[in-house]
Amino acid sequence: MSILKATGSRPSLSRPRPKVEPVKVFSFITLVVTTFLMLLPLFFMVSTSLKSKREMLKFPPTFLPESWQWSNYKDIFDTLQFGTMYMNSLIIAGLSVFGTLLSSALVAYGFARYRGKGNQFWFILLLSTMMLPYPAIMIPQFVLFSKMNWIDTFLPLIVPAFFGSAYNIFLLRQFFTTLPDELFDAGRIDGCGELRMWRTIALPLSGPALATVAIFAFIYSWNDLLTPVLYLSSSEKFTLPVGMASLTSSRFRIPPWHLLMVASVLAMVPIVTLFAVAQKQFVEGIVLTGIK
């Protein structure tokens, strides 16, 4: 009896409960709902990747697979030359990122740190190249590369990255201009050449900007479909997007969506990893800036 009584009248906690603000509760609920909505397609992607072909056709669709087909993750390697395509995409994207960072950072440094005749003109000219849509340069570029005998090699997909891209140069230039002159003056006093200042002062301080450019360049190359389609003709050189587009290429069959979802899940891995790594770089970049 006494126990019941005791539990019945539990003494209130002595610490006062924090005040609940309705606005905060509302925004929290909104965030949870939006997050759920955003994650739903992702959830369906993973769920479909584990369904059988027959279950994939069902309507209404099942939320979770009725029978979990883990073998789909093996099948994709048999259906496509998935491993080779994955490696090809990684090589091309990796080198493109390297090329983009190298060239864009160099050019951006020049635009940011030097004042010369026609500086503005060249910069505007550079930016105006952003107005050109890819189909406009597609054929001339193809003719150029085919004259160089680069067809069916990775070169047309990588080499252009070593010549900078307007958007990335613009982005990095804006960042470099925010770096204080004092740092470079100090470098000059210590006897640094320009290249060394670029490498030892500008680059280490630009972690966030470089990380952003790296992510952009990687995603661009990783997702690019048209350029590999145009330049590659041997199956063993195809990239992931080409292989995935081919899965839905048949006008006459039901596309194997379940396998396509497997490919999509696996294709997401490098981007998520890169994002995780680059995000850390973001933070470090800010911590290490060294200017207070």
Place this chain on the structure above:
Amino acid sequence: MNKNRKTLATVLAATTLIVTTLSGCSGGKSAGNVAGEANGGAANSGTNSEQVTITHYTIDSEDRTFIEKLIPEFEKEHPNIKVKVEKAPYEQFDSKLQTLIAGGKSPDVTSHYGYGGFAEYYNKDMLFDMTDLIKEDGFKAADYNIPDDLMKIYTVKDHTYGIPVNMYVTLMLYNKDMFDAAQLSYPPSDYEDKSWTFAAMVDKAKKMTVVSDNIAKTQYGVDFTWAERDMRPLYFGAEPYSEDTWTNGGVPSETHFDSPKVIAAYQKLFDLIFKDKVSPNSEWSKSVAGQNGDPFVAGKIGMSIGGSWNLAGANDFPFKIGVAAVPWGGNDKVRSTLYVDPLLILKDSKHPKEAFEWIKYLLTTDVQEKSIELSGGNPPVNTEAAEVYYKHFEGIDPADVKKVYEGAIKYGYESYNHLITNYSQINDMFINEIQPVETGHKTLEEVMPVIQKKVTEIIKR
């Protein structure tokens, strides 16, 4: 300063190394190299001693790239010819082909597998005239069991520009489970069965249609996707393009999309959705079947009129299916659309003679029979090989498939998308303009004059 130079030099060296290594990977087999060699040896091409490489450009999907498996046998028989298959996903097929041709790397053999059709290729002057080659070679369609009517499709003004290889038709697939549940008799596969009319089909469809608030329970009797949208009036006997279109390489002198007869024909089809309510509207179809899907496959449609390629997936359907004739709609001559895919030699081909050898090989009865299995059910033009095709589908009576095919050939008309110029633009425009009618937001009387005006503009381009 020295150190800086060293760094720069290292970076440059590394870059050069990577670049050269990668270019080294390419070996000597690219299409580019082949065309390059061909330039030098064009004068000698055709002689037996010189080895020649031809390129076959196709879609990168299993039902097209199976030809790769046929190459070793062909190369054994023709030691002087090497065949290389170049491929692209469906959506990029046209742009890659255009770029290859513009860039001087034209493939030798291809078909109109993308959005563009034969007439578009013909009018862009992309095709090689095979007439002399055929004469010189003594090629006869009959030797390959190709019906003469089919050969005529790709002959313009007595010049042959393509040889048929596959033939799809329009047919009706029906869901046997749904028919059984509604206790209905199956539709006939015989085109001569006079009772099988459009009205009879609507009748059956009404008995199977269940419209419910619960989307999972809703099902419709029929989905009528007969041919591309601009061709559908033909089913009811109305002709939107003038007669001369079919004789002069696909350039119509007149079109009649705003004529009362054409509008009335469309009205009959839209009545299926809005008046009789036996067909799904496009929004419902999309929500049930997803992107470029088919609600029939999801088991929500009793009868589906569409291309015979739907048969190729039949073995995967989660219900029992049958094939039937397209019902009679009022046109005594035309009830089925034919989609005859030709093999074409491109004008810039450096080795048309060798390309023609390869085409002939693909048409032989033996290879056509093998192709059915390898492609997973592509219908051959070769009538002898077709016997094997009829037996290819699990659970479907081969006699039905045969009857439907024979009827379709008798009452068939080649699909407009192969016969009319600038067709991909016409088709895009048509889909966009007619969409408000499909969703019930506009009437045909409002839309058809606009379509008529735009078609005229596109044809003149």
